[in-house]
Amino acid sequence: MVSLKRIYTLSGLAIAIVVLAIIAFTSWYTVDESDQAVILTFGDAEDTITEPGLHFKMPWPIQSVEKLSKETFSLQFGYEEQEGEIKDFPDETKMITGDENIVLADLVVQWKITDPEKFLFNAEDPEEILYDGTSSSLRSIIGSSQIDDALTSGKAQIEADVWDLLTSLVEKYDIGISILAVKLQDVELPNEDVRKAFTDVTDARETMNTKINEAEKYKNQRMNEAQGEVSAIKSRAQGEQEARLQGARGDVAVFNSLYEEYRNSPEITRERLMLETMEQVLPGSEIYIMNDDGNTMKYFPIRPLEKEQQKPAAEGSENNE
Structure with a gap:
């Protein structure tokens, strides 16, 4: 028969082995990069471990570990x-x-x-x-x-x-x-009927918005064109105004010059104005100035001589070409 002492010894040894095994397997733990751990001491949370790797703790049942993911x-x-x-x-x-x-x-x-x-x-x-x-x-x-x-x-x-x-x-x-x-x-x-009705309303609203945008675009385009035309008309009017002002200033200057000449030589200025007016009224006509004293009228054909001189000059230029 096995003695009681031997039974106690074997039982104590078995318990010691179990305790050592528990200590060996529950005194460490690992934390992955995607995990975080909470250390529980007799069920009370103490530390939170977020660093990955091997960690040590008190053996179970003194301390235990709860791991939670850090992922989303x-x-x-x-x-x-x-x-x-x-x-x-x-x-x-x-x-x-x-x-x-x-x-x-x-x-x-x-x-x-x-x-x-x-x-x-x-x-x-x-x-x-x-x-x-x-x-x-x-x-x-x-x-x-x-x-x-x-x-x-x-x-x-x-x-x-x-x-x-x-x-x-x-x-x-x-x-x-x-x-x-x-x-x-x-x-x-x-449901499908309500969805179709709402889709129709939405499409109609989008069509309305599209038409409004197109109308606004056309309006802006026409407004820009009208503003451009207004600017062009104003610019032409200002140019014409300036041209007429300059023409009027020139006419005034010519008139003042003629008036000054008329004051100095009335007869000569009057005849000159008459001749210039006749040239304007009768363009292309030949005007002869004669001194008729009742005797034989004397006339020097200046214009025909000028035309005769111009013909040889024109023929010479044609031959050179």
């Missing part, structure tokens, strides 16, 4: 994507806009754990709280928005407002997470 998570509200297939939850996404229209809206929230201790102990299920906060924020913002904004150009503003409201709720709940981004996936009307 995505919360899908209103749908679920698994293995490339998308499953919608229309009851969750159905909500009323500020102008009392029904729309279906779903979105994605990107978030990450920034305070592991609060994430582990400030709430029983932080992800459920985040989901409910997302639903509340989206419904609140959609409920204060117009349907046109929700379906068309107002999505960016809705996303920004949802992010602001959701961030404030998460900070209030103090669950150790941060909201990185909010992205609306789909905002649509609940």
Whole structure:
């Protein structure tokens, strides 16, 4: 028979081996680059470890380690994507806009754990709280928005407002997470007939805006052309005004000059003016100045002689060519 002493010895040895094994396997841990760890001493959180590598601690059950990811998570509200297939939850996404229209809206929230201790102990299920906060924020913002904004150009503003409201709720709940981004996936009307009617209205509005823009463009073009014509007319008028002023100044100067000559030599100036006027009134006519004293009239043909002299000169220039 085995003695009691031997039994006690073997039992003590077995217990010692178990204790040593527990100490050996629970006194160290590793943290990956994508992880962060919280050290728990008798269940009470103490240190948060974010540096990757091998670390040591007190053996279990004195201390234990909870590891959490540092990566970015995505919360899908209103749908679920698994293995490339998308499953919608229309009851969750159905909500009323500020102008009392029904729309279906779903979105994605990107978030990450920034305070592991609060994430582990400030709430029983932080992800459920985040989901409910997302639903509340989206419904609140959609409920204060117009349907046109929700379906068309107002999505960016809705996303920004949802992010602001959701961030404030998460900070209030103090669950150790941060909201990185909010992205609306789909905002649509609940059935095909309503969607078609709204699409027709939207197309008509876009056509109206296009026509208004074209009309404004044509108006601006015509206004620019009219302004150009006005400027050209003003420029021509100013040029004509200046030309007439210069002509008038020239006429005044000529008149003053003639008047001065007339004052000095009235008879000669009068005859000169008469001859110049006759040349203007009878262009191309030959004018002869004669001194008729009652006897035989004497006349010197100056113009025919000038013409005779001009003919040889013209023939010579032609021969040279």
